[in-house]
Amino acid sequence: MPPLLAIFLAGTLVWSALSLWLSRRQIRHVAARRERVPADFAALVSAEEHRRAADYTVARERLSMLRELAGTLLALGWAFGGIGLLWAALGGPALWRGVAFLLAMAVVERLVALPFRLWGTFAIEARFGFNRTTPALFARDLLKGSAISLLIGAPLLFAGLWVMRHAGGLWWLYAWAGLVVLMLVAPPVYVRLIAPRFNRFTPLADAGLRARLEALLARCGFRSDGLFTMDASRRSTRGNAYFIGFGRTKRIVLFDTLLERHPPEEIEAVVAHELGHFRRGHVLWGMLRGVAILFVVLAGIGWLARQPWLLAGFGLGAIPPAEAAAPALAVCMLLAGLLSPPMELLGNAISRRHEFEADAFAAGQAGAAPMVAALLRLARDNASSLTPDPLYALAHFSHPPVPLRIARLRAAGAPAGDCQETVAHAAARQG
Ligand SMILES: [Zn+2]
Numbered sequence: 001m002p003p004l005l006a007i008f009l010a011g012t013l014v015w016s017a018l019s020l021w022l023s024r025r026q027i028r029h030v031a032a033r034r035e036r037v038p039a040d041f042a043a044l045v046s047a048e049e050h051r052r053a054a055d056y057t058v059a060r061e062r063l064s065m066l067r068e069l070a071g072t073l074l075a076l077g078w079a080f081g082g083i084g085l086l087w088a089a090l091g092g093p094a095l096w097r098g099v100a101f102l103l104a105m106a107v108v109e110r111l112v113a114l115p116f117r118l119w120g121t122f123a124i125e126a127r128f129g130f131n132r133t134t135p136a137l138f139a140r141d142l143l144k145g146s147a148i149s150l151l152i153g154a155p156l157l158f159a160g161l162w163v164m165r166h167a168g169g170l171w172w173l174y175a176w177a178g179l180v181v182l183m184l185v186a187p188p189v190y191v192r193l194i195a196p197r198f199n200r201f202t203p204l205a206d207a208g209l210r211a212r213l214e215a216l217l218a219r220c221g222f223r224s225d226g227l228f229t230m231d232a233s234r235r236s237t238r239g240n241a242y243f244i245g246f247g248r249t250k251r252i253v254l255f256d257t258l259l260e261r262h263p264p265e266e267i268e269a270v271v272a273h274e275l276g277h278f279r280r281g282h283v284l285w286g287m288l289r290g291v292a293i294l295f296v297v298l299a300g301i302g303w304l305a306r307q308p309w310l311l312a313g314f315g316l317g318a319i320p321p322a323e324a325a326a327p328a329l330a331v332c333m334l335l336a337g338l339l340s341p342p343m344e345l346l347g348n349a350i351s352r353r354h355e356f357e358a359d360a361f362a363a364g365q366a367g368a369a370p371m372v373a374a375l376l377r378l379a380r381d382n383a384s385s386l387t388p389d390p391l392y393a394l395a396h397f398s399h400p401p402v403p404l405r406i407a408r409l410r411a412a413g414a415p416a417g418d419c420q421e422t423v424a425h426a427a428a429r430q431g
Helices: 003-032 047-089 094-127 135-166 168-198 207-219 256-261 264-279 282-304 308-313 325-337 340-366 368-381 390-396 402-412
Strands: 201-203 227-230 241-244 251-255
Touching: 003 047, 003 308, 003 325, 003 340, 003 390, 047 094, 047 325, 047 368, 094 135, 094 325, 135 168, 135 325, 168 241, 168 282, 207 227, 207 264, 207 340, 227 256, 241 264, 251 256, 251 264, 256 264, 264 282, 264 340, 264 368, 282 325, 282 340, 308 325, 340 368, 340 390, 340 402, 368 402
Parallel strands: 227 251
Antiparallel strands: 201 227, 241 251
């Protein structure tokens, strides 16, 4: 076996084993605590709710172990002959062939992921009462999503491969500049053209709540393009809220499921938390981090793609260098996959720190008590486990476990903050 392929094999197996080990720890930890509500929450969460959260967490984790295995097998399949087979099966001029090749790879990846999405939605989410997606809606979403990906992806791949071929050794720098422009253009395009194909967005109708949220935004000097509700209840019962865009085109979107279940003071806390992400610079810092990571990754690909040993190392040495842009990209992507677990670890650590800061900001703007109440209700309604395995949470959680967030909020009390000093996305993604 060529050394590069051996390194890829070893790295992939090590990461996969580690991931499965963490998942097993998580399942055992949660299952062992299924019968006892943590003391701090005994008065707030019923034994039945606690058991349901444990069962849901375990069911989802088992599915994610299977998905991890399938992903590992697929990556190894690509590396051990799959790339060569697919490339040989396609023909035509190099550029077209390259685009068809990368699109076909993406299709295979999606097909492999599909059974897990189906099982997740129609078996697990349905069993725990979260799913409202009908098979027809699922199929429509899938078709629409694929059509949009194709419409956007195919021209981008074409442009990318063209630049690789014709722009010389610095092609990756031009590709980086192009992608940075796309990152800036994407949010307004998503808000105006893509998101409305999947959901209805209507201006927030509840006048009392609107006045309350507008007062919050004014207090914080936050200009937005409007407060909207989204019919998320068509697909799921989960509540959430998000902010999207920059400058004056920032939009605040509240799920109808959030509005149904939370009293106004909790919704204010949730919006204040999201606002905290803006005011604390998390959104800008996240963008800059994304731009910097993209630069490093593309510079790495730019260098790797020029090395004659790259394709040879994966048994693809027979492809003439002039035509090899797409297979080289595929190999670079496989290798980049080896770097993603440590990147995820680092990204999650940064994200968790930001969540605490946004909670503190929310406490200052809307009070600690409503923020605690909102987090508790979200955890209960979304069946988030209150007893995750600490090591698993360290690796995989982008949000700190709810008990830690609540403990911090309680310890800090309600600091009399103003907007410059302090503020809430009690988003459902507790991990
Ligand atoms: Zn947040």
